Amino acid sequence: MPEEGQYYGKHGEPRKYDPTFKGPIHNRGCTDIVCCIIFVLAILAYIAVGILAWSQGDPRKVIYPTDSRGQFCGQGELESKPLLFYFNIMKCASPMVLLTFQCPTTQICVEKCPTEFKTLTLVTASDWPMYKPFCKESADVQNLLANKVEFLKSGVCPGVLIPSTPVFRRCLPALSKNKGEIMVGEATTFPDESGKQINAKELVPAVKNVSLALEARQVVMKIFEDYTKSWYWILLCLVMATVLSLIFIIILRFLAGIMVWVIIALVILVLGYGIFHCYMEYASLEGKAGADVTLQELGLQADFTIYLQLRQTWLVFMIILAIVEVIIILLLIFLRKRILIAIALIKEASKAIGHVMCSLFYPLFTFLLLAVVIAYWAVTAVFLSTSNEPVYKVFNKTDCKHSTETCNPDNYSTSEMLKTCPDSECLFAYYGGDTVYHKYLIGLQFYNVFLFFWCANFVIALGQMTLAGAFASYYWAFVKPDDMPSLPIFSALGRSLRYHTGTLAFGSLILSIVQVIRVLLEYLDHKLKGAHNKFTKFLLCCLKCCFWCLEKFIKFLNRNAYIMVAIYGKNFCTSARDAFFLLMRNIIRVAVLNNVTDFLLFLGKLLVVGLVGIFAFFFFSGRVKAFEDTAPHLHYYWVSILTVVVCSYIIAHGFFSVYSMCVDTLFLCFCEDLERNDGSASRPYYMSPTLAEILLKNKTEDPPASQDEDDGTQQQQQAKEEDEEDKEEEEDIILIDETSVDKNTSSN
Numbered sequence: 001m002p003e004e005g006q007y008y009g010k011h012g013e014p015r016k017y018d019p020t021f022k023g024p025i026h027n028r029g030c031t032d033i034v035c036c037i038i039f040v041l042a043i044l045a046y047i048a049v050g051i052l053a054w055s056q057g058d059p060r061k062v063i064y065p066t067d068s069r070g071q072f073c074g075q076g077e078l079e080s081k082p083l084l085f086y087f088n089i090m091k092c093a094s095p096m097v098l099l100t101f102q103c104p105t106t107q108i109c110v111e112k113c114p115t116e117f118k119t120l121t122l123v124t125a126s127d128w129p130m131y132k133p134f135c136k137e138s139a140d141v142q143n144l145l146a147n148k149v150e151f152l153k154s155g156v157c158p159g160v161l162i163p164s165t166p167v168f169r170r171c172l173p174a175l176s177k178n179k180g181e182i183m184v185g186e187a188t189t190f191p192d193e194s195g196k197q198i199n200a201k202e203l204v205p206a207v208k209n210v211s212l213a214l215e216a217r218q219v220v221m222k223i224f225e226d227y228t229k230s231w232y233w234i235l236l237c238l239v240m241a242t243v244l245s246l247i248f249i250i251i252l253r254f255l256a257g258i259m260v261w262v263i264i265a266l267v268i269l270v271l272g273y274g275i276f277h278c279y280m281e282y283a284s285l286e287g288k289a290g291a292d293v294t295l296q297e298l299g300l301q302a303d304f305t306i307y308l309q310l311r312q313t314w315l316v317f318m319i320i321l322a323i324v325e326v327i328i329i330l331l332l333i334f335l336r337k338r339i340l341i342a343i344a345l346i347k348e349a350s351k352a353i354g355h356v357m358c359s360l361f362y363p364l365f366t367f368l369l370l371a372v373v374i375a376y377w378a379v380t381a382v383f384l385s386t387s388n389e390p391v392y393k394v395f396n397k398t399d400c401k402h403s404t405e406t407c408n409p410d411n412y413s414t415s416e417m418l419k420t421c422p423d424s425e426c427l428f429a430y431y432g433g434d435t436v437y438h439k440y441l442i443g444l445q446f447y448n449v450f451l452f453f454w455c456a457n458f459v460i461a462l463g464q465m466t467l468a469g470a471f472a473s474y475y476w477a478f479v480k481p482d483d484m485p486s487l488p489i490f491s492a493l494g495r496s497l498r499y500h501t502g503t504l505a506f507g508s509l510i511l512s513i514v515q516v517i518r519v520l521l522e523y524l525d526h527k528l529k530g531a532h533n534k535f536t537k538f539l540l541c542c543l544k545c546c547f548w549c550l551e552k553f554i555k556f557l558n559r560n561a562y563i564m565v566a567i568y569g570k571n572f573c574t575s576a577r578d579a580f581f582l583l584m585r586n587i588i589r590v591a592v593l594n595n596v597t598d599f600l601l602f603l604g605k606l607l608v609v610g611l612v613g614i615f616a617f618f619f620f621s622g623r624v625k626a627f628e629d630t631a632p633h634l635h636y637y638w639v640s641i642l643t644v645v646v647c648s649y650i651i652a653h654g655f656f657s658v659y660s661m662c663v664d665t666l667f668l669c670f671c672e673d674l675e676r677n678d679g680s681a682s683r684p685y686y687m688s689p690t691l692a693e694i695l696l697k698n699k700t701e702d703p704p705a706s707q708d709e710d711d712g713t714q715q716q717q718q719a720k721e722e723d724e725e726d727k728e729e730e731e732d733i734i735l736i737d738e739t740s741v742d743k744n745t746s747s748n
Contacts, residue, residue: 015675017683022483023476024469024492028499028569035509035572036502039458046451049444050380057383065109065169068427069409070390073109073169081109085134085171087158104395106155106427110134113171118161121148134158155425222635229632230620230640234647237619241612241648245655248604249360252659253350257343260600264332267603270610271325278318285311308638328603335596342596348691349662352474355481358489359470359662363654366463370456377452384445396424453515457508464559465504466493467661469566475669476567476686492566503565503572507558514551521547563665579668586671597663601656608652609645616644 030036064072065084074082087106110133123131128141135157144151152159164171189197227234252259285291291311307313332339353359392409394402400421412418412426469492477483485491496504525540560579561572568575583590620637634640670687677683685692 015672017676023473024567025569030499031571032502032506035506039505042451049447053380053383053387056387058386059382061386066428067109068107070428078109081111083110083113083166083169083171085110089173106425113164113166114161115163120152120157120159134161223639226634226636226639230634234640234644237612237616237644238647238651241608241651244608244611245652249655253354260343260346263604263607267607271321274321275318278314278321282311282314282318338596342600344691345597345663348666348688349659352471352662355474355484356470356488359467359658362463362467362489363658366459369459373455373459377448380448384441384448387441390428392426392428394424395427396421400424450516453512454508457511458504461504461508461562462496464661465496465562465566467658468563468665469495471662471665472567472669475666478686499569500565506572507561511554511558514547514554518547560668563668582668582671598660601660605649605652605656609649612648613645616641
């Protein structure tokens with residue numbers, strides 16, 4: 001009979017005793033060669049896509065505004081004219097203009113935006129030097145003074161100049177609100193091209209959508225300004241998070257049991273202080289004007305500091321922290337017995353990391369590779385998106401059959417379109433094109449995204465297999481550290497790249513396909529938002545949920561498969577099957593030990609993030625008088641705090657992920673050790689005596705027995721771990737031995 005937590009038969013056969021097995025196999029061959037070749041070809045094609053994008057793209061298209069001739073303002077001959085000016089801003093009311101900033105009106109590059117009201121029909125010779133910079137180069141003051149009406153119809157100059165401000169390198173009307181009145185500049189009215197007074201309210205429909213974009217951009221610019229003021233303090237906080245993570249891991253090496261309980265206590269205290277602080281803020285806002293406004297009544301505000309002045313905001317924070325606190329306390333109560341077992345695993349992981357100290361710095365190598373992958377993807381995406389050619393369209397003031405048709409600005413003055421529509425213009429519309437290259441741009445962008453996922457998952461998989469190989473060599477070393485390789489990390493990294501590149505590519509490919517499907521589902525849901533019915537919403541929701549679960553399962557399976565590959569050097573499918581069956585044969589241990597250790601390590605991450613986050617809050621918010629003169633004055637200090645918290649979690653996760661990988665590797669090795677060995681002198685366990693004492697129930701729960709009873713118990717335990725075929729073979733051997741004994745007795 002199998003021992004508790006093990007299932008033989010349909011979950012595979014347990015490992016047999018092998019006296020030659022000494023840990024990760026060195027005499028191994030290349031695995032999943034076909035997938036390795038496909039991955040190499042995909043990388044070469046990815047490089048070709050990048051070269052093609054870099055040769056065709058022009059990032060200036062997304063950085064600098066473009067005038068009606070397709071020229072970049074602030075570049076080349078227009079270097080002294082960095083701003084874009086619209087002849088008739090009233091035509092910029094279309095929602096698409098918010099995305100492209102290409103209005104159906106003449107646009108030119110100017111040195112600065114207009115600051116005064118001017119009407120073309122009222123311009124005099126003395127006003128011309130001020131008006132000329134906003135006209136086309138062909139504008140002539142003599143023609144203007146000779147016939148202002150015809151000059152106005154020619155479209156060489158704007159009919160009206162309105163006081164404007166540069167926003168995102170574009171001149172937009174300087175609208176403001178004073179005592180309920182809409183003002184442009186310092187006036188509520190302005191003259192049009194005929195001299196008629198127009199109310200400034202009439203500009204609102206043309207720029208009301210733009211105002212939202214402007215407000216968002218103002219927030220972005222303020223956030224960027226905050227980063228320029230606080231980046232070195234943010235960097236200091238991240239260094240603090242790195243040092244704290246290293247300190248905790250080093251202390252865990254020597255005081256794992258004490259540190260786990262200290263981490264648990266500190267997490268509870270940090271969350272408790274968070275609840276107390278939220279309550280104090282909630283109580284301090286009582287009776288203040290406007291503090292009782294609800295979040296629903298306030299709506300969406302660009303200035304997020306307004307939310308911190310509401311009592312309901314702090315009440316929500318307090319409730320969330322209280323729920324988290326209660327959940328953690330309940331989990332600790334129910335898992336109090338299993339925490340001791342998890343501590344034993346963490347102690348063993350601490351010993352392993354102590355013998356493989358360079359493993360703590362391996363995440364830096366992984367971060368570097370991921371940074372290269374992300375940078376290559378981002379640069380390629382930008383260049384691909386700017387690979388289009390400028391497209392020019394016909395824009396006219398009156399009805400015209402050629403309206404919005406494609407045109408060529410070089411020969412438009414002599415084209416039939418202009419003869420048919422005399423008041424039309426050939427203006428720059430957008431970047432596009434109908435060539436073969438441009439038709440495949442979407443496919444190239446998709447390939448860029450897919451290879452990004454594949455390469456990123458490959459880098460993560462390489463790190464997991466490398467760490468697994470190093471820690472497995474520690475576990476299966478009978479005399480530690482004498483039987484270990486001199487450089488376990490480099491040895492494991494070399495084996496992974498030399499023999500198992502195809503396996504890493506295969507596992508990361510499966511995961512990448514699922515992730516790309518999830519991205520497509522999110523994109524489809526976004527595109528069909530408001531258009532699909534309840535059934536399609538439900539279907540999309542179910543699909544997203546199913547693929548989310550599938551992604552989590554594949555990540556779990558891949559992680560354990562890489563551990564088996566690092567030990568035995570088999571292909572991905574065989575290793576995934578062996579890992580899955582091994583976990584199923586020890587399903588109870590998996591459900592209890594693995595989750596508890598992950599929970600404790602998560603508390604460690606939470607503690608690092610909490611301590612650094614609290615320091616960042618008091619520093620950037622100026623709540624501590626000692627930091628009032630040192631802390632930078634920011635528009636949105638919560639942005640810097642949020643940046644510190646997120647980056648601190650990433651740093652802590654990187655260091656604690658080494659522990660997590662070590663625990664998972666040691667756990668699988670422990671399960672294999674139980675199947676291969678029985679603890680006898682001829683088949684001793686490779687696990688440490690402390691780990692064996694805690695993890696093996698029969699070592700702690702059974703009463704002491706005599707030597708004969710111990711021998712009988714050992715034989716019974718060995719018989720339980722063998723399958724039916726081995727039992728039949730043993731019975732045959734016993735019968736043969738008895739027959740030979742009887743023959744010898746009769747002959748004597």
